[in-house]
Amino acid sequence: MTDGPAKLRDPRYRWPEAGLTRVPDWVYTDAAVYQREVERIFHGQTWNYVALEAEIPNPGDFIRSNVGPTPVVVVRGAGNAIHVVENRCAHRAAEFCRTLSGTTKEFVCPYHQWTYTLDGGLKAVPFRRGVAGKGGMPADFDMQARGLKRLNVTTHRGVVFASYADDMEPLTEYLGPEILREFEATFDGRCLTILGHYRHTLPGNWKLYHENLKDPYHATLLHTFLVTFGLLVAGNKSLMLADATGRHGVMASAKSDATKVAADVRGEMRAYKEGMTLAEPRFMDFVDEFDSPWSVTMATIWPNLIVQREMNTLGIRQIVPTGPHEFIMKWTMFGFEGDSEEMTRHRLRQGNLMGPAGFLGLEDNEAIKFVQDGMQRVPDGEHVVELDPQTAYGTSDTLISEAAIRGMYRHWREVMDL
Amino acid sequence: MTDGPAKLRDPRYRWPEAGLTRVPDWVYTDAAVYQREVERIFHGQTWNYVALEAEIPNPGDFIRSNVGPTPVVVVRGAGNAIHVVENRCAHRAAEFCRTLSGTTKEFVCPYHQWTYTLDGGLKAVPFRRGVAGKGGMPADFDMQARGLKRLNVTTHRGVVFASYADDMEPLTEYLGPEILREFEATFDGRCLTILGHYRHTLPGNWKLYHENLKDPYHATLLHTFLVTFGLLVAGNKSLMLADATGRHGVMASAKSDATKVAADVRGEMRAYKEGMTLAEPRFMDFVDEFDSPWSVTMATIWPNLIVQREMNTLGIRQIVPTGPHEFIMKWTMFGFEGDSEEMTRHRLRQGNLMGPAGFLGLEDNEAIKFVQDGMQRVPDGEHVVELDPQTAYGTSDTLISEAAIRGMYRHWREVMDL
Amino acid sequence: MTDGPAKLRDPRYRWPEAGLTRVPDWVYTDAAVYQREVERIFHGQTWNYVALEAEIPNPGDFIRSNVGPTPVVVVRGAGNAIHVVENRCAHRAAEFCRTLSGTTKEFVCPYHQWTYTLDGGLKAVPFRRGVAGKGGMPADFDMQARGLKRLNVTTHRGVVFASYADDMEPLTEYLGPEILREFEATFDGRCLTILGHYRHTLPGNWKLYHENLKDPYHATLLHTFLVTFGLLVAGNKSLMLADATGRHGVMASAKSDATKVAADVRGEMRAYKEGMTLAEPRFMDFVDEFDSPWSVTMATIWPNLIVQREMNTLGIRQIVPTGPHEFIMKWTMFGFEGDSEEMTRHRLRQGNLMGPAGFLGLEDNEAIKFVQDGMQRVPDGEHVVELDPQTAYGTSDTLISEAAIRGMYRHWREVMDL
Amino acid sequence: MLDIPTPLDPRLATLLLHHEIDQFNARYAAALDAQRLGEWTEMFTEDAFYLVTSRENADRNQPVGLIYCDSRAMIRDRAFALEKTAMFAPRYLRHIIGNLMVQPEGEMGDIRATANYVVLQVLFDRPDATLHQIGVYHDIFRHTQDGLKLRERRCIYDNLLVPNALCIPV
Amino acid sequence: MLDIPTPLDPRLATLLLHHEIDQFNARYAAALDAQRLGEWTEMFTEDAFYLVTSRENADRNQPVGLIYCDSRAMIRDRAFALEKTAMFAPRYLRHIIGNLMVQPEGEMGDIRATANYVVLQVLFDRPDATLHQIGVYHDIFRHTQDGLKLRERRCIYDNLLVPNALCIPV
Amino acid sequence: MLDIPTPLDPRLATLLLHHEIDQFNARYAAALDAQRLGEWTEMFTEDAFYLVTSRENADRNQPVGLIYCDSRAMIRDRAFALEKTAMFAPRYLRHIIGNLMVQPEGEMGDIRATANYVVLQVLFDRPDATLHQIGVYHDIFRHTQDGLKLRERRCIYDNLLVPNALCIPV
């Protein structure tokens, strides 16, 4: 209950004249803007990632998750259907589910033991009819009307999404054909096996994480390791894909031999270091298990999902914003049923690339922190995103481009009405 | 200095149509509401608990305390009278009293050593007349006019209260006859002996603690220990008392044998566990030392005092709010002069029931935290408090009732003009 | 982006009728007031201390610093000129300089490696012209226009100042003749040697630190050690100097023998303790190395510099505000080239007087904390600063005076338009 | 007292006793961190006294305890209540015990010792690990036929305020 | 096993082994706190396994690690990558290791041990020292001709969330 | 060096010295935590050097100290000033000392040692216990006829910023 809406009509929230080639700091730092993002984006016309089916394989299995900042419980019902409910009791608001995951027949709120079915229906109110004819609920108390808040749910290839909007288009439409293709290249029909989770905070605005993965430019410059060992090199085969709306994207590249990089290109790449070698090079091997021209794809699926296919280390990243200046990232690393023990080990070894201790992952987390630091301490400036003027916004086949970031803000401004 | 008052005229602060059977979240989470609570409740027409006389038995004894969030010093003056003054120096605002308690002849502010009498009068200003005819205070400097801010003080049966209001009715009137009777059942004229303190934070709104003790429903459901060992059982003798205004209350019950609980009632009590036994059952004994039909009473005395008479473990709980989302609770556990050593040990043993590590106490602290969590993370909802429709609000003789909570909000809305 | 400006027109910000003899709490506790202070004072018509030349002796040497809360980098350029630039990248706002100090040929932002010359000019943008004719910056991208934000710089006697204002008067004028004389008494032309740093937070408003050093009254009362060992005693030779504007000040005193203090004066000094002796008295020796009648001077140079000449322990204190309720203090302790090893040791020994663990320093830090505590917990009051009515405001030759504090607020109100 | 085959240099005997108590404390912490409360109760003698109270109360010689058990029976009831009846959110705890000082064995085999402790807590709904409680164990150990046991452990914590609730013993 | 001139009281042998591992851990912590990663890599056997993972994953027997090295070669690559390629802000780290428990040497010279650790971190742009990570080392040591080495160290941290990034091994 | 009746296995002598210094540090911490500053001053030699400074200063070889005492006389003056003249709010402190490493006794009986320390602080007007200071003791011990004493203790703290004031020595 801040006075956001009114505040946002203030001229201070006018977008820079230059248009999409500039992004003002208040987009990343303002509390009222953040509040509107929760309402219009995470609680709006979007499909939010909440879990993998493999995490709740059997009826009664549940896991805590979030839609935007809002805590929800994702549970597989008796009839195998998956339900997503808010983690707030209908009686006195208690956050009733405290464990990260588990298996249950029903949800019982600890405070007064109101009891809910797995689909969120109110099943029992203790002493509803009082004791010895005294007390209890009104005679006309309607159990039906008093369940937990339920969200709409859809799944695709074992990935579970939820939405507050009742009129959402199907996920496949929401993604659009190109993003869907990449999504299905990773989720290729094999059953998933969960290898574990990473969780970390990141002291930056949640959108900076999307931008980081819509910014192929940084990849060729920040990540010495990536560049030196040929995972992504300016000039080699790559694509920065955006969907028609600009909200989703896929950064894709094919591994190549860095030593073959043209000298002129290499010259611009401070990150590139000659003659580095690994004591255990096989951990960088790419086992080509996918029907895709790309060895690496990073899909940014609006608003809270990243699908990582970094060669053979595969993972989901779920964004849980906690305010304009910070978000929590929950990673779910997975493999496939039928992976040999050696293949599983290979995925685990390659996991050293990503995550909050990953050779690449820690660099991105640090860089995003630096950006938020810069805005908080030297406020009221703007960002310059004008690389690749040939492409106004959206898909671009050069790494030296910020067109996908411009595309994302074109969509954001429309939804946010800013 | 927030823009509270203006803000509170905003339609967002309209109470739900349903009236007292609903409580909106903003009552518990809004900063402007909290600010008004400090002004109109803690600094308003209320008697606030500040200390027990037994804590400052001799002239010069003092103890730090609070009226709402405001730090005060409670001190016994030369003439044995008790004074309550704000802990802020009249010169440059320094919080001059830093120790929790002690004994002194005067208060000396550490910064420039302005010195105050025990009743808060300004006694000395160093170099008031300057040095060698230079400097110092103006000739017309009025020592009388510059003391510490003093509050009004009253005591009853060894319990000390303070008020910012100059026109408070006597405490006995403030409590009303029924609450006074229960108050005097506990403070029965015997002199108190201090057994010690507990202090804890609680990450919930301060009113939720009052509601917890005006909510006999939870007691029969949350507290397995209580129920299983017969301290409070739906259907056995009990009363939820409220005073005429609804602000004060007493939850009272008589111990009974849980094994005798009617099967139908027990059926509703998930908390009840058959056949549990204690290795040291005597710690649950009730030594009937009070002139009262009740073995347990919990008096909630508006706005900041709870008097615990849990069989033979006796204590004061003082609420010190620190914001809408948190308060500090200070407990003062006591016995009576003339207690045998064994009786004192019995009180200490029974103390395991309450406090932040108490079998019951820790459950309430957790439950209240869950409620605040639920509101902060799934915002802008409302609470349902409609148990016991036969009683619109106030006193009820069934445990399956929320009438006392409704009575409290009837009073709160009047005072808060919301 | 708070709604400060509008808010500050609110009548709640009206100054007390009594004028400069009162200072309202909101001056020290209000977020909107703090925001305006950053704009109008630290980023306004002021010279802000940023470093000592001795910290960056050679071309390429840099050190992180702040102007108000804003992080800057102070660097010595190739041509020996000193540059001060904001620590925020012109591309995506990253705080690019992370190390406290060092030596470099250029600044490279870690995120996308935009590269800047030592004077803040944009020197290189990787792949500016794209790769294989694709991507990169627009043809008309103007490197000149895209450097780091540069501040104006001036130095005097090895002390470096920066300003956001382009039309600042020279530092010597800014200080005024009297303050300049004291400044040059300490910075007497000898080259400085850096002995090290102290850094601490202080949970109080930044102005309270200036006031502490414009408040000779406290020195004679709070600091038992100072008084008992004769460094500052009411009645002995001293001066509280203020410049014409009232913003700068110097507290000056001459060491004397406390045992000679007139009995009547001593009577008022609770702090004075008879017959205390030191096991190592020489650490209190004063080696008279300055052309000055004063053995101790504390210069408060608006808005962020204190120059400490406490006998032979010399130091800079730089105020870095972080909000209305806290600031960071960075101390740079120094001696002079040509100091004998014994003289250096003497300075280091005498250092026990000051700093966050200093016999005097810790008392001031605690006292200032107490004042902020008092205002935060007992809000909306005012301070009384009426000592020495003979002097309306400004310079006074008695220690029993608050005239210099009144002078500071006369200036502050003018600049802040409050 | 330890039974020792060959007469042992007394300084080494001291060392062995110190080590024995150090390892007892490490096992004690491990039992609590894994919330194996049954195992925890077995580390006390039948007539044990176990107290958790604030430095504030201890300094004033006020006897009240957050937890006050004057027999192993009460310690067992505490474990029972927490495991079978108490409702509290799941959490991770980690005890760090240091600065152990052991006094030579006294009359009746009492061995007095003190150690500083830090209890770190992680809740599942708050990002950070927190300093939940810090304090000092004031102990009396005894050698029994079932091995070394605590005759008395008074946990005096330095915190002025307990963060919400103390759900697991210290 | 340690080669000992004269037959030694077995309790003293236990003490010496405990001390040897305690000192190993102290040196290990000092190497990381000084960010001497080369020295750190030398404290493992060629076939070492080094893992940093959450208590959450460990409790569920999920194998993923923030850091996952199944050979000293990978440990060396980790040190190499952090020193030569990785970009992260400068920081101070301090490891405190306590509650060491050592089991008697097992078959093939495996010595199993556990210890609690706390990693404190200071960033240059945040005022406070923070509890960066707390957890338990689950170790297997071996005596080699180059002295005592880690055959396996699994660092199981209690934090649910990693604060931003883990830049230096644990 | 310790005078030993029967020739002692050198590894055991090392163990005893380590234990002696460990116990010295535990007593040192206890004296400061109880604010018995007189006792604290007695733990130094007459010619002792005591310094508290930041890792930042130490890394740059800058000599300044928050506390800088180059004789026990100055250490006594520090204790005297804090007890008799200094104004600061009451507080609880708790030192945890770990990771002790002792080097073999050198020429002139110098015994060099290091240990990590954590100082936790509780103010009466703030809810939480805080990490007040973390760092490393760099020590030189000596055996004197009055027992083991500190010839030098340099406390190098990792914090970049001191929280408000350091009122009690480290």
Ligand code: FES
């Ligand atoms: S709050 Fe959930 S049952 Fe009452």
Ligand code: FES
């Ligand atoms: S602030 Fe209390 S005497 Fe000055």
Ligand code: FES
């Ligand atoms: S943010 Fe600095 S180069 Fe991109």
Ligand SMILES: [Fe+3]
């Ligand atoms: Fe990246």
Ligand SMILES: [Fe+3]
């Ligand atoms: Fe209860």
Ligand SMILES: [Fe+3]
């Ligand atoms: Fe001072």
